[in-house]
Amino acid sequence: xxxxxxxxxxxxxxxxxxxxxxxxxxxxxxxxxxxxxxxxxxxxxxxxxxxxxxxxxxxxxxxxxxxxxxxxxxxxxxxxxxxxxxxxxxxxxxxxxxxxxxxxxxxxxxxxxxxxxxxxxxxxxxxxxxxxxxxxxxxxxxxxxxxxxxxxxxxxxxxxxxxxxxxxxxxxxxxxxxxxxxxxxxxxxxxxxxxxxxxxxxxxxxxxxxxxxxxxxxxxxxxxxxxxxxxxxxxxxxxxxxxxxxxxxxxxxxxxxxxxxxxxxxxxxxxxxxxxxxxxxxxxxxxxxxxxxxxxxxxxxxxxxxxxxxxxxxxxxxxxxxxxxxxxxxxxxxxxxxxxxxxxxxxxxxxxxxxxxxxxxxxxxxxxxxxxxxxxxxxxxxxxxxxxxxxxxxxxxxxxxxxxxxxxxxxxxxxxxxxxxxxxxxxxxxxxxxxxxxxxxxxxxxxxxxxxxxxxxxxxxxxxxxxxxxxxxxxxxxxxxxxxxxxxxxxxxxxxxxxxxxxxxxxxxxxxxxxxxxxxx
Amino acid sequence: xxxxxxxxxxxxxxxxxxxxxxxxxxxxxxxxxxxxxxxxxxxxxxxxxxxxxxxxxxxxxxxxxxxxxxxxxxxxxxxxxxxxxxxxxxxxxxxxxxxxxxxxxxxxxxxxxxxxxxxxxxxxxxxxxxxxxxxxxxxxxxxxxxxxxxxxxxxxxxxxxxxxxxxxxxxxxxxxxxxxxxxxxxxxxxxxxxxxxxxxxxxxxxxxxxxxxxxxxxxxxxxxxxxxxxxxxxxxxxxxxxxxxxxxxxxxxxxxxxxxxxxxxxxxxxxxxxxxxxxxxxxxxxxxxxxxxxxxxxxxxxxxxxxxxxxxxxxxxxxxxxxxxxxxxxxxxxxxxxxxxxxx
Ligand code: SF4
Ligand code: SF4
Numbered sequence: 105x106x107x108x109x110x111x112x113x114x115x116x117x118x119x120x121x122x123x124x125x126x127x128x129x130x131x132x133x134x135x136x137x138x139x140x141x142x143x144x145x146x147x148x149x150x151x152x153x154x155x156x157x158x159x160x161x162x163x164x165x166x167x168x169x170x171x172x173x174x175x176x177x178x179x180x181x182x183x184x185x186x187x188x189x190x191x192x193x194x195x196x197x198x199x200x201x202x203x204x205x206x207x208x209x210x211x212x213x214x215x216x217x218x219x220x221x222x223x224x225x226x227x228x229x230x231x232x233x234x235x236x237x238x239x240x241x242x243x244x245x246x247x248x249x250x251x252x253x254x255x256x257x258x259x260x261x262x263x264x265x266x267x268x269x270x271x272x273x274x275x276x277x278x279x280x281x282x283x284x285x286x287x288x289x290x291x292x293x294x295x296x297x298x299x300x301x302x303x304x305x306x307x308x309x310x311x312x313x314x315x316x317x318x319x320x321x322x323x324x325x326x327x328x329x330x331x332x333x334x335x336x337x338x339x340x341x342x343x344x345x346x347x348x349x350x351x352x353x354x355x356x357x358x359x360x361x362x363x364x365x366x367x368x369x370x371x372x373x374x375x376x377x378x379x380x381x382x383x384x385x386x387x388x389x390x391x392x393x394x395x396x397x398x399x400x401x402x403x404x405x406x407x408x409x410x411x412x413x414x415x416x417x418x419x420x421x422x423x424x425x426x427x428x429x430x431x432x433x434x435x436x437x438x439x440x441x442x443x444x445x446x447x448x449x450x451x452x453x454x455x456x457x458x459x460x461x462x463x464x465x466x467x468x469x470x471x472x473x474x475x476x477x478x479x480x481x482x483x484x485x486x487x488x489x490x491x492x493x494x495x496x497x498x499x500x501x502x503x504x505x506x507x508x509x510x511x512x513x514x515x516x517x518x519x520x521x522x523x524x525x526x527x528x529x530x531x532x533x534x535x536x537x538x539x540x541x542x543x544x545x546x547x548x549x550x551x552x553x554x555x556x557x558x559x560x561x562x563x564x565x566x567x568x569x570x571x572x573x574x575x576x577x578x579x580x581x582x583x584x585x586x587x588x589x590x591x592x593x594x595x596x597x598x599x600x601x602x603x604x605x606x607x608x609x610x611x612x613x614x615x616x617x618x619x620x621x622x623x624x625x
Numbered sequence: 626x627x628x629x630x631x632x633x634x635x636x637x638x639x640x641x642x643x644x645x646x647x648x649x650x651x652x653x654x655x656x657x658x659x660x661x662x663x664x665x666x667x668x669x670x671x672x673x674x675x676x677x678x679x680x681x682x683x684x685x686x687x688x689x690x691x692x693x694x695x696x697x698x699x700x701x702x703x704x705x706x707x708x709x710x711x712x713x714x715x716x717x718x719x720x721x722x723x724x725x726x727x728x729x730x731x732x733x734x735x736x737x738x739x740x741x742x743x744x745x746x747x748x749x750x751x752x753x754x755x756x757x758x759x760x761x762x763x764x765x766x767x768x769x770x771x772x773x774x775x776x777x778x779x780x781x782x783x784x785x786x787x788x789x790x791x792x793x794x795x796x797x798x799x800x801x802x803x804x805x806x807x808x809x810x811x812x813x814x815x816x817x818x819x820x821x822x823x824x825x826x827x828x829x830x831x832x833x834x835x836x837x838x839x840x841x842x843x844x845x846x847x848x849x850x851x852x853x854x855x856x857x858x859x860x861x862x863x864x865x866x867x868x869x870x871x872x873x874x875x876x877x878x879x880x881x882x883x884x885x886x887x888x889x890x891x892x893x894x895x896x897x898x899x900x901x902x903x904x905x906x907x908x909x910x911x912x913x914x915x916x917x918x919x920x921x922x923x924x925x926x927x928x929x930x931x932x933x934x935x936x937x938x939x940x941x942x943x944x945x946x947x948x949x950x951x952x953x954x955x956x957x958x959x960x961x962x963x964x965x966x967x968x969x
Contacts, residue, residue: 116958121636280636354961367962445636470635476696478642479742483904484855485640487911493958497909515960523634530640531742 110342113362115355117491118347119524121280121446123319128283128405133291133414136429142184142210142420143457144170145197149247150254151177158208162189165219167396169243170208179245179255182396184418186219187212198442198459202452210420223394234260234306237391244390245397245460250274250353250380251443253461256387259377262307269375270361271309273300273384275316275323276344276351279444282464284401285381287414289316289323292385293330299384300339302391307377311338314381315356318343348446349522353378355491367518382463402458404430408437408467417458423465424454436469445470446523478531486525486535492518496525500535503542508549511542519543646701648853652844653708653899659840660712663833665774666783667716672708674720674787678727679707686736702741706730709749709899713892713939714756715767717786722763726752746946747906750939757934765805765934770833804834804891804929804936807882835889845898857914858907859897863888865922866897873930887926896921896938906946913949913956920945 147153154171158164164183171181187210194204223244226232242257262268273296277285289296300312316324327341344350344359354365356378363374371378382400389395398418404426405412411431423440427433441448442462458465486496494515502511519539526535661668683703687694710726730752738744757764771777785791848854867888873881887893892900901907901921908917921941928937 119638358961364962367960369962439635441635446634448635450635475637475641476693478696478700479740481642481702481742481904482907482909483645484909484911484914487909487958488855492961494960495910495953495957498953498957514957515963518960518962523636526634527636527638528640529638530642530645532637532641536634 110340112342112344113359115347115350115358115491116493117489117524118349119489119527120346121348124281125283125286125319128281128403128412128414129286131413133287133401133416135416136426138185138212138214138216138418139421139425140211141190141422142212142418143195143422143455144181144184144208144210144420145195145457145459146171146181146206146208148181148253148419148460149179150252151175151179153206154178154181156192156208158189158192160189160192163187164189164210165221166216167218167221167398173242177255177258179247179257180243180396181208182245182398183210183221184398184420185210185212186215186217196453196456198449198451198456198462200449207457223390223396225394226391229302229391230305237302237306241387241390244386244395246383246386246390247397247460248380249382249386249400249460249463250351251447251461251463252353256379256383259379260303260306262372266372267375268307268309268372268377269311270377271300271303271307271312272357272360272376272378273312273314273381274351274353274356274378275314275320275327275381276356277320278317278346278348278351279446281405281466282403282444283405284403284414284463286320286323288382288385288401289320290326293326294333295385295388296327296381297330297334297336297339298392299386299388301334301336302387303379303384304338309377311340313360314339314341315344315360316341317346317350319346349491349520349524352491352520352522354520367515397460400460400462402426402462403464405464406466406468408433408439408469410434419459420457422455422457423451426458426465427467433467437467438469439467441466446527447521475532477533480531480533483530485528485530489524489528491522491524492520494519496535499542500533500538503538506545508542508546512546516542516546642702643700645853646705648851649705649848649899650701650708652848652853653712655844656837656840656895657708657712659837660716662772663770663774663837664716664768665778666780667768667774667778668712670783670787671711671714671716671718671723674723675707675711675727676704678724679703679731682727682731686732686740690736690740692740697741700741703731706735706749709895710752712895713749713753715764717768717783719763719790720787722756722760726756729755742905744905745949747900747903747942749903750900750942754939754943757939808929811880834891838889838894841894841898845894848898854898854902855914857911858902858918861915861918862897862901862922863893865919866893866925867922869923869926881930887929891929891936892938893925896925896942900938901942906949908949908952908956910953910956910958912958913952916952916956917945917949920948
């Protein structure tokens with residue numbers, strides 16, 4: 105393995121977890137037959153919902169746009185295969201509270217026909233204006249595939265005052281069980297490197313670092329080979345120590361560059377752009393082949409799955425269909441999760457579709473943590489484990505007591521919800537739940553404040569308008585009166601004047617008629 | 626099909642409160658065995674009575690406070706408090722002394738403050754300090770440590786002493802601890818040299834206390850190695866105590882006992898590894914732990930040297946317990962992506 109030695113920084117805290125990764129990397133990834141029905145959620149990204157442009161009953165081609173982004177902070181959504189739209193309605197989606205959300209239901213015709221739905225292709229993208237390529241990335245519906253699902257086009261939009269120095273490709277994949285990025289790097293290294301090159305053309309960094317945890321030697325070797333083949337000296341694979349959560353964007357950024365993303369800021373503030381390896385591949389497909397983001401590698405694993413493996417799955421495929429094509433479920437299939445055991449969410453319905461954020465479908469029999477929560481004994485284990493150097497026990501205390509102001513000054517907003525604190529807590533306190541609760545409360549409070557401010561502003565404005573109207577009315581009235589006053593005075597004068605004039609005229613007339621009566625008659 | 630639900634994380638580590646407490650109890654075993662060797666039945670009665678009363682009070686309080694009894698009794702925290710008091714109180718302590726001490730520790734210091742996790746003061750030390758203030762005589766008279774004490778004082782004698790306060794054939798065996806002896810004799814304007822010459826002092830001079838301290842040290846090191854406790858508190862406490870002792874000893878070795886005497890005397894090691902490390906009442910930030918423990922070391926020395934009591938760990942711990950909220954506030958670690966905090 106050719107690898108330049110690079111200084112790495114050590115992140116505080118973190119855990120060595122049981123990886124459980126080998127089970128799903130025994131065989132190459134596979135594609136699976138299309139499901140009888142695809143349920144494509146409109147909101148698969150973090151941002152605004154796009155507007156549906158397809159109609160129920162319409163026939164759509166593979167890659168055809170079903171919904172169009174209405175703002176910068178949104179992306180288009182596409183048909184994952186050709187077929188007929190049977191419904192556009194709320195369906196269960198992957199959501200922590202099991203909510204339903206608007207989905208396009210597609211009955212595939214099995215032809216997988218692209219028709220004319222492909223986007224323009226830019227094989228010579230280096231000659232194309234980055235702004236156009238960014239637009240293409242947005243139109244192709246590419247979002248961050250590491251889990252944050254932030255629209256990639258937004259991240260690729262570099263502000264001139266904040267140039268990007270380092271592009272980081274995140275292949276760390278630190279969470280137990282998940283191996284989709286590992287397999288992707290082993291099997292699609294060339295496409296990832298090509299995607300990195302596209303991104304480098306758009307954001308013009310000086311270097312590209314691909315961070316991979318050192319428990320994936322095959323992936324590191326494959327990426328290295330691809331870089332060598334591409335002959336691009338700007339790109340470098342860096343093996344990072346296997347410690348959860350070094351795959352967190354902020355953590356990996358620090359490990360690789362020694363720089364910290366400022367609290368409340370973006371990584372671009374320190375000249376870094378961090379993207380998942382799967383996102384790089386999606387960008388490559390979007391720009392070079394004009395293919396929207398229609399599928400992804402998903403790790404299907406856990407003791408509830410008969411043959412754990414990695415599958416390339418079209419978005420909208422129900423998870424029950426996915427499990428069926430991974431050898432089916434075992435009697436241990438009690439709990440279904442999207443993502444891993446640390447940061448994933450539990451799914452509530454077998455019809456939940458695979459979405460862009462789903463890196464892993466974890467099915468197993470580990471039921472809820474039944475140990476009762478004991479009081480916090482302030483042992484400080486959570487502090488030692490926290491990768492962000494927070495004081496989780498204090499945050500817990502503040503969240504519990506609803507002292508949100510104190511939680512804020514103790515940097516609750518910097519908690520990445522990695523779950524390290526909860527994992528080590530000997531009192532089995534559901535710490536992360538408390539943080540989510542507190543964050544939600546603070547958000548609601550802030551929104552309520554914004555709303556209240558707006559309402560007050562509106563009220564004040566309304567009040568002022570009323571007053572102004574009153575004032576104006578009074579002024580007008582006063583003016584009116586005055587005018588009326590002068591008017592009446594003038595009127596009288598005018599009337600008199602007119603009468604006088606009329607009299608004068610009559611007189612004159614009479615005089616004239618007497619003088620030249622014949623001629624006038 | 627509806628699945629089982631739970632938000633993340635669903636993976637949990639193996640640590641739990643009762644396992645942790647159990648490991649602390651294991652670590653107490655070597656020192657306790659040595660105490661039993663030197664004080665025989667007197668330590669056994671202490672131990673049995675303390676744990677018995679602790680569990681009794683704990684159960685009553687849980688019942689009164691309508692808490693589930695089983696999980697909280699099984700967390701071993703009351704047992705640990707009792708055990709610490711049992712080995713800190715003089716051997717052959719009368720039963721009522723132990724009962725009142727446990728009452729202060731479990732009922733007042735722990736449950737009236739809200740139970741496990743909510744007590745700002747170390748319960749064992751509250752019990753100890755309350756007894757020391759109220760019954761200074763009973764709390765400072767230790768019997769002379771003798772090898773295989775069982776051979777010298779039988780069970781019947783011990784029970785008579787503990788339950789009826791009758792001491793027969795006893796006086797010859799009771800004496801002062803080295804800390805006490807130094808203190809008293811320094812008060813009589815003797816030099817340390819003279820004091821040392823008069824009795825059993827120093828590790829190899831046959832001082833049982835030094836050996837007992839070494840046994841606590843061994844248990845403590847085992848806990849650090851097993852990650853039951855972190856190194857911060859014991860190291861800072863011993864450094865604080867040893868540091869200030871060294872300074873004064875260098876200034877006048879005839880008037881101030883050596884650092885080794887302080888580190889291996891009284892409850893220094895027990896305090897450093899087992900008492901000050903009580904997580905609930907200690908500081909919880911890494912920097913805060915250092916400040917908290919160094920403070921205990923300093924106060925221990927000050928009270929030992931100039932205060933009215935021979936040993937001082939209990940008071941020093943309680944004083945620093947009071948400072949914990951302040952320490953915690955000013956020692957928040959610097960959070961990722963933020964500016965440097967106060968001391969973090
Ligand atoms: S790990 Fe749990 S018990 Fe220990 S301090 Fe943190 S929250 Fe409290
Ligand atoms: S969940 Fe938050 S508080 Fe807990 S370890 Fe992770 S970042 Fe720290």
